[in-house]
Amino acid sequence: MGFAALNARVAGLLAGVEEVRRQGAYILGRIISSSSEPLIRHKGKDYINLISNNYLGLSTHPKVKKAAEEALRTYGTGMCGSPLACGTTELHAKLEKKIAAVFGTESAMLFAAGYQALLGTIQGILGPGDLAMVDEFAHRSILDGVKLSGAKLRAFVHNDASDLSDQLRRLAPKHEVTMIIVDSVYSMEGDLAPLPDLAAAAAAHESLLLLDEAHSLGMVGPRGYGLMDHFNMPGSAQLVSGTFSKFAGSCGGYTAGSAAIIDYLKHRSSPFIFSAAAPPATVAGVFKAFELIEEEPERRKALRENTVFFRGLLAAAGLRLGGNTHVVPLRLGDLMLAMKVTKSIFENGILASPIMPPTVPVKDSGIRFGIMAMHTRAQLQRTAEIVIGACKEAGAA
Numbered sequence: 029m030g031f032a033a034l035n036a037r038v039a040g041l042l043a044g045v046e047e048v049r050r051q052g053a054y055i056l057g058r059i060i061s062s063s064s065e066p067l068i069r070h071k072g073k074d075y076i077n078l079i080s081n082n083y084l085g086l087s088t089h090p091k092v093k094k095a096a097e098e099a100l101r102t103y104g105t106g107m108c109g110s111p112l113a114c115g116t117t118e119l120h121a122k123l124e125k126k127i128a129a130v131f132g133t134e135s136a137m138l139f140a141a142g143y144q145a146l147l148g149t150i151q152g153i154l155g156p157g158d159l160a161m162v163d164e165f166a167h168r169s170i171l172d173g174v175k176l177s178g179a180k181l182r183a184f185v186h187n188d189a190s191d192l193s194d195q196l197r198r199l200a201p202k203h204e205v206t207m208i209i210v211d212s213v214y215s216m217e218g219d220l221a222p223l224p225d226l227a228a229a230a231a232a233h234e235s236l237l238l239l240d241e242a243h244s245l246g247m248v249g250p251r252g253y254g255l256m257d258h259f260n261m262p263g264s265a266q267l268v269s270g271t272f273s274k275f276a277g278s279c280g281g282y283t284a285g286s287a288a289i290i291d292y293l294k295h296r297s298s299p300f301i302f303s304a305a306a307p308p309a310t311v312a313g314v315f316k317a318f319e320l321i322e323e324e325p326e327r328r329k330a331l332r333e334n335t336v337f338f339r340g341l342l343a344a345a346g347l348r349l350g351g352n353t354h355v356v357p358l359r360l361g362d363l364m365l366a367m368k369v370t371k372s373i374f375e376n377g378i379l380a381s382p383i384m385p386p387t388v389p390v391k392d393s394g395i396r397f398g399i400m401a402m403h404t405r406a407q408l409q410r411t412a413e414i415v416i417g418a419c420k421e422a423g424a425a
């Protein structure tokens with residue numbers, strides 16, 4: 029029966045995909061033939077790029093590319109083995125130190141991807157008998173990490189510290205280690221986690237607090253150092269993880285924390301131990317990207333101004349938006365409507381990603397726009413006009 033069961037599963041999922049394809053609304057997994065800049069090339073045509081997380085535009089920054097090229101010449105293309113068993117380079121050690129300095133922690137470690145950083149940090153620290161309190165909209169890497177750890181998973185209402193506290197009061201005493209895990213900026217909601225309230229709940233219930241800084245580091249806070257910088261609450265989270273695939277426009281992930289915890293993780297976290305270290309060229313480029321957070325604060329300022337401008341245009345047309353950051357979710361409330369509008373704007377030269385289940389509940393289906401510091405006002409204005417027009421035509425505005 030094994031193959032029949034698998035065949036039924038495959039056919040079930042693909043029937044849904046096929047239906048979307050049949051309607052001509054399938055827009056996932058495109059082949060892109062340019063770098064991730066405000067204009068992006070697909071099948072020989074340029075599109076205004078709102079699908080990217082290259083918020084600061086560092087993936088093509090000349091200094092980042094130069095650092096990566098130099099490391100490529102010295103070290104070749106990869107590390108060819110586990111960081112624990114086969115070691116890393118001075119570049120990896122230097123980047124770890126930089127990350128610890130940015131978050132004000134004693135130590136930090138690198139992972140080959142942000143997904144692995146979350147997975148590996150949670151699996152490394154939690155186990156059966158422990159409790160993970162996770163925001164209901166936290167990233168999939170967090171949920172998968174808890175599953176891998178064997179800890180009990182409990183969701184709390186999005187950004188609701190009083191629901192979190194109520195549950196902690198009942199559940200924390202029944203578990204050994206408790207960890208609260210949240211995104212700093214929510215990747216589909218575009219809002220910030222309420223750090224002061226979360227940190228207070230964590231302290232009251234002797235819980236660890238782990239922040240996923242994926243969409244926050246580099247973009248949020250007066251110095252660009254993320255959520256703790258934004259709220260001026262250094263040291264309020266014991267653990268910080270994240271990715272280099274957003275602010276640094278690259279690949280890889282990290283976790284920062286106390287020296288003991290990071291050393292412990294390096295000897296216990298499966299996604300760290302059983303996966304090759306990040307390539308040196310990537311690490312060198314990311315180190316330069318960290319320096320550019322400090323050296324070029326004007327990128328952060330431009331991102332903020334572009335965000336306010338674009339949000340203002342859509343809101344003025346009566347469209348329903350979530351959050352208040354550079355992640356701009358347009359809520360349409362219907363899956364097919366989201367696909368239809370995404371396809372229509374694509375045909376008019378705009379690339380943006382639909383938001384749909386299982387990433388969000390059906391009612392939150394819509395389109396996600398990722399703003400970049402380098403978008404011109406004309407590009408954002410044109411995007412807004414096309415989006416508003418497509419929504420009107422589809423009966424969504």
Ligand SMILES: Cc1ncc(COP(=O)(O)O)c(C=O)c1O
Pocket residue numbers: 141142143144146167169211215240242243270271272273279280281
């Ligand atoms: C909130 C969040 N956490 C973690 C990740 C994983 O990062 P990476 O792409 O480096 O695996 C992502 C990326 O999609 C993310 O949005």
